[in-house]
Amino acid sequence: MSLDTSSTPVRQAAEAWESLFRTQVGVMRRLQRDPAFKELSMREYDVLFNLTRCPTGWIRLNELNEHLLISQPSLSRMVERMEAKGLVQRRPAQHDQRGVELSLTEEGLALQRRLGRAHVRGIYDLLSPALTEAELAELKSLTDKVLASLAASES
Amino acid sequence: MSLDTSSTPVRQAAEAWESLFRTQVGVMRRLQRDPAFKELSMREYDVLFNLTRCPTGWIRLNELNEHLLISQPSLSRMVERMEAKGLVQRRPAQHDQRGVELSLTEEGLALQRRLGRAHVRGIYDLLSPALTEAELAELKSLTDKVLASLAASES
DNA sequence: ACTATGTAGATGCAAATGCATATACTTGTA
DNA sequence: TACAAGTATATGCATTTGCATCTACATAGT
Numbered sequence: 001m002s003l004d005t006s007s008t009p010v011r012q013a014a015e016a017w018e019s020l021f022r023t024q025v026g027v028m029r030r031l032q033r034d035p036a037f038k039e040l041s042m043r044e045y046d047v048l049f050n051l052t053r054c055p056t057g058w059i060r061l062n063e064l065n066e067h068l069l070i071s072q073p074s075l076s077r078m079v080e081r082m083e084a085k086g087l088v089q090r091r092p093a094q095h096d097q098r099g100v101e102l103s104l105t106e107e108g109l110a111l112q113r114r115l116g117r118a119h120v121r122g123i124y125d126l127l128s129p130a131l132t133e134a135e136l137a138e139l140k141s142l143t144d145k146v147l148a149s150l151a152a153s154e155s
Numbered sequence: 156m157s158l159d160t161s162s163t164p165v166r167q168a169a170e171a172w173e174s175l176f177r178t179q180v181g182v183m184r185r186l187q188r189d190p191a192f193k194e195l196s197m198r199e200y201d202v203l204f205n206l207t208r209c210p211t212g213w214i215r216l217n218e219l220n221e222h223l224l225i226s227q228p229s230l231s232r233m234v235e236r237m238e239a240k241g242l243v244q245r246r247p248a249q250h251d252q253r254g255v256e257l258s259l260t261e262e263g264l265a266l267q268r269r270l271g272r273a274h275v276r277g278i279y280d281l282l283s284p285a286l287t288e289a290e291l292a293e294l295k296s297l298t299d300k301v302l303a304s305l306a307a308s309e310s
Numbered sequence: 311a312c313t314a315t316g317t318a319g320a321t322g323c324a325a326a327t328g329c330a331t332a333t334a335c336t337t338g339t340a
Numbered sequence: 341t342a343c344a345a346g347t348a349t350a351t352g353c354a355t356t357t358g359c360a361t362c363t364a365c366a367t368a369g370t
Contacts, residue, residue, distance in 0.1 A: 009291075013282040014275045016291040017182065019298040024179040025224055026305045027172065032224075041328095041356090062318060069180055074357050076320060081356090098318040098365045120169045127168040130304030131297065136164075136171040139297045142290055143174040149285030150181045196326090196358095217348060229327050231350060236326090253335045253348040317366075327356065336347070 020143075027126055036118035040111070043070060044082060045119070048112035051088065051104045058101040060093060087111060175298075182281055191273035195266070198225060199237060200274070203267035206243065206259045213256040215248060242266060 032042060040048075050067050051059060065075050079102060082088045087108035093099030104112065127136065187197060195203075205222050206214060220230050234257060237243045242263035248254030259267065282291065 009283060009288055010275060010279045012288060012291050012295075013279040016286075016295040016298075017278045017282065019295045019302065020175065021179060022222070023298040023301045023305075024176060025222065026302060028224055029221075030305070043356095060318085066184075067177075067180065069183055071358050072319075073321080073359080076318095077356080080320090093318090096318075096366075100319065120165060123172045124165045124168045126305065127172060127301060128164060129308065130301040131171075133164055133167060135297055135300070136167050138293065140167075140171040140174045142286065142294045142297070143171075143178040145290070146178045146282060146285045147174065147181060150178075150185070150281065153284065198326095215348085226328050227348085228329080228350075231348095232326080235350090248348085251336075251348075253333095255349065312370085313368100314370100315366100315368080318364085319362100320364100321362075322360090323358105325356105325358080327354105329354090330352090332349105332351070334347100334349085336345100338343100338345080340342085340344100 027123070030126055031119065031122045034118055034122050036115055040115065043068070044078065044087075045112070045115055047075075047078065047082065048087065048104065048108055049116065051102065051108070052112055052116075054103075058091075058103045061100050061102060064102060082108070182278070185281055186274065186277050189273055189277050191270055195270065198223070199233065199242075200267070200270055202230075202233065202237065203242065203259065203263055204271065206257065206263070207267055207271075209258075213246075213258045216255045216257060219257060237263070 028042070031037070037045065046068060047064065050064055051057075061075065061079065062072070065072055068075065070078070079088060079090070083090060086105055088102055089105050090100050090102055093101050131139065183197070186192070192200065201223060202219065205219055206212075216230065216234065217227075220227055223230060225233070234243060234245070238245060241260055243257050244260050245255050245257055248256050286294065
């Protein structure tokens with residue numbers, strides 16, 4: 001009969017989310033200090049990274065957009081700038097004349113690898129003092145579950 | 156003697172981070188769909204939220220900045236806009252004439268509470284199908300460890 | 311086939327952002 | 341005290357972002 005909500009599942013979810021979110025902010029702030037990331041914004045790096053995760057090497061702009069926290073027009077123009085820099089290339093989509101597909105150029109791939117190494121090293125330096133290997137695995141397992149659940153409930 | 160890195164602790168940390176990061180993006184994208192967040196950007200909401208977490212009610216701009224993924228000049232102007240909207244108030248810092256302290260106005264507090272409820276509800280809807288209560292607690296525990304470690308290594 | 315409705319991406323334009331720097335104050339040191 | 345170096349916030353300005361909207365193509369219903 002209490003109105004107190006401090007131990008409800010709702011609050012528990014909020015607290016877990018808050019901690020996860022603050023962790024993301026805290027780690028991201030540290031990573032951004034790395035001089036390697038002077039050359040490219042984190043958002044641009046994220047585009048390169050997403051492209052490396054693409055089995056065919058090509059991805060539709062709208063699909064890429066779903067993996068980023070950026071509006072469609074902003075992505076459209078960011079990709080335009082990155083194409084001008086020679087980091088990515090576009091082509092009309094295979095079976096949809098409206099669509100555009102994107103892939104890394106050699107130069108884009110080389111840059112991603114270089115920054116990726118710095119990135120991964122930075123992450124290791126930040127996480128390894130905090131968590132054991134078992135805990136890292138546990139953390140990944142939990143967030144993978146959330147990702148799977150989000151994917152399953154895509155409307 | 157292998158050059159393969161697929162099972163090193165370095166890679167494990169990177170994979171855990173990637174999953175956490177994708178989770179943050181996925182959840183955030185869903186939360187932003189909520190019509191309640193048409194009124195205020197996520198970054199502005201985050202300022203209001205941080206202010207509610209302040210024991211004295213007041214926080215220095217530079218300290219607030221450390222909790223956000225935004226540059227100092229951007230925060231300076233964002234706060235200026237929020238003050239113009241009547242959501243926050245500024246005053247000169249107590250013992251430092253250079254500094255500025257910030258707090259919520261009544262209106263800002265009311266808005267934070269309203270959006271906070273929608274926010275918390277959205278988080279619950281996204282996380283509770285994915286994780287049990289025990290898993291939520293475990294997730295929070297792991298990310299809290301990372302946060303504590305980051306705080307401890309602040310240079 | 312024809313029309314209505316939907317979806318992918320681009321573009322005009324105002325607003326927000328970051329970088330470099332300026333300004334005001336503080337602190338350490340001679 | 342005086343002065344050099346450091347810190348907190350603000351501001352000029354070019355870039356990036358988002359919203360609204362546009363165009364082009366796709367798809368469903370008749």
